[in-house]
Amino acid sequence: MTGAVTENPPVEASTRVALHDLAVRRDRDEWIVGRMATRTFVALPPVGARAVELLGEGLTVARTAQVLRAETGEEFALTDFVRDLAALGFVARIGDRPLPDPAPPRATLPRLRPHQVRLALHPALPLLVAALLTAAVITLFRRPDLIPHYRDLLWSPHGSVVLLSGAAAGWTLLLAHELAHLVTARAAGVPGRMRLGTRLQFLVMQTDISGIELAPRRHRLTAYLSGIALNLSVASALVLVLTGTDPGTTAHDLLAAALLLALLPLPFQCLVFTRTDLYFVLQDLTGCRDLYGDGRAYARHLLRRLLRRPGATDPSTRLPAHERRAVRVYSVVLVVGTALCLAFMAAVTLPVDIALLVRAVQGLGPGNGLAGNADSAAVLITLGGVNVLWLRTWWRNRRERRSASA
Structure with missing residues (x-):
């Protein structure tokens, strides 16, 4: 039995994204960014961690790219970056459309706090x-x-x-x-x-x-x-x-x-x-x-x-x-x-x-x-x-x- 595939909404310059609760830690020359609920994490360069920070503050894709260009002097492919974050399960909503959130992996002894x-x-x-x-x-x-x-x-x-x-x-x-x-x-x-x-x-x-x-x-x-x-x-x-x-x-x-x-x-x-x-x-x-x-x-x-x-x-x-x-x-x-x-x-x-x-x-x-x-x-x-x-x-x-x- 094959179900319909739900595609993520398009990412445009005026798009704002809502991120899930993410943890960030610096490690040498990179930043570890991850979502504890799904036990998913990724190593990002400083500019990537900064992009996550700006997007989390509610800036649009275009505004985030503008800030990064002013800070680094380089262009940054924000639309592709947002799609990558969505594939990792870090994005809760793109625009006004929520993204599907799979159930987190089952933990052993979940009542242990x-x-x-x-x-x-x-x-x-x-x-x-x-x-x-x-x-x-x-x-x-x-x-x-x-x-x-x-x-x-x-x-x-x-x-x-x-x-x-x-x-x-x-x-x-x-x-x-x-x-x-x-x-x-x-x-x-x-x-x-x-x-x-x-x-x-x-x-x-x-x-x-x-x-x-x-x-x-x-x-x-x-x-x-x-x-x-x-x-x-x-x-x-x-x-x-x-x-x-x-x-x-x-x-x-x-x-x-x-x-x-x-x-x-x-x-x-x-x-x-x-x-x-x-x-x-x-x-x-x-x-x-x-x-x-x-x-x-x-x-x-x-x-x-x-x-x-x-x-x-x-x-x-x-x-x-x-x-x-x-x-x-x-x-x-x-x-x-x-x-x-x-x-x-x-x-x-x-x-x-x-x-x-x-x-x-x-x-x-x-x-x-x-x-x-x-x-x-x-x-x-x-x-x-x-x-x-x-x-x-x-x-x-x-x-x-x-x-x-x-």
Whole structure:
């Protein structure tokens, strides 16, 4: 079923436009302008930000162009600029005709208000995390027997118990990690949305905090690093609690396993080529707008040059000098890191998963007893379920990207 397409009214010299509530922040030589309700933002040169300001004051297109010409000595294509703003959803009305306004993306925990979680951005909170981490490090120096080891995960002789408990604890920590991003972003006035996603072969839970780009740098970095800070805080607290338990007891073994599970996601954060939390920190510190997208485009350009394909223009030349350097270095990290990750999956992860699944299927049957069947079923449910969920999430995201680009 095809509906009629509603076109925007024409933009003329005498036209006045009404803008939605827009946030503006200066960033280096540009201005970030965005609409928090739709989590849409764009980087504009100073003249573009000035045009938004003048149009927001109610000046006509012609008068705005006249003011800009007097201030800069240059002509500015205001009609095209207004059309671009309308395409971004920044314009509420052109003349006396309102523009259609699509429903904003659905936020997670919409009843959570910024004033309810404002303490998440308190300057003292990072100091408390640092103090807790310092206490844990000192404790580990004094008690090296508490340093985590992979054997801590094998706290039970039953593999199914280890898998199920590990999955439950791991997903709980993952949910808490993403909630930390959501809460800090909400404290900065950004709605945020949590959902499942994929990063290469990894199934991840991710929090979209688009709009945080409009917040001050301290708030942005706090939102990016809040998940890592939560994992470190949980791990530090567990180290301190472990000092009060006796080795060999069930409580000690469970706490030791939880400690390792809290630390295991942290090395993954270093895989910046998969757009982890540290990737967004790196992107912010380098002043890049789309480090991943520009890095991938530059890597494709190098591949076309290697294959000697005609018309291969360097996409990084349109970027400012500081972004160009960062993008070219990141493109190397992106290609090498992706290749190594996929190779590890093919050589290690996939064969191990297949072997465990085959062994679990073979372990089902009347001759294996109740315990054997339960153990095999737990492996199938846990490991098989994760792989099915990865495939479903990957397919859903792929379909949404196709719909968005259509």
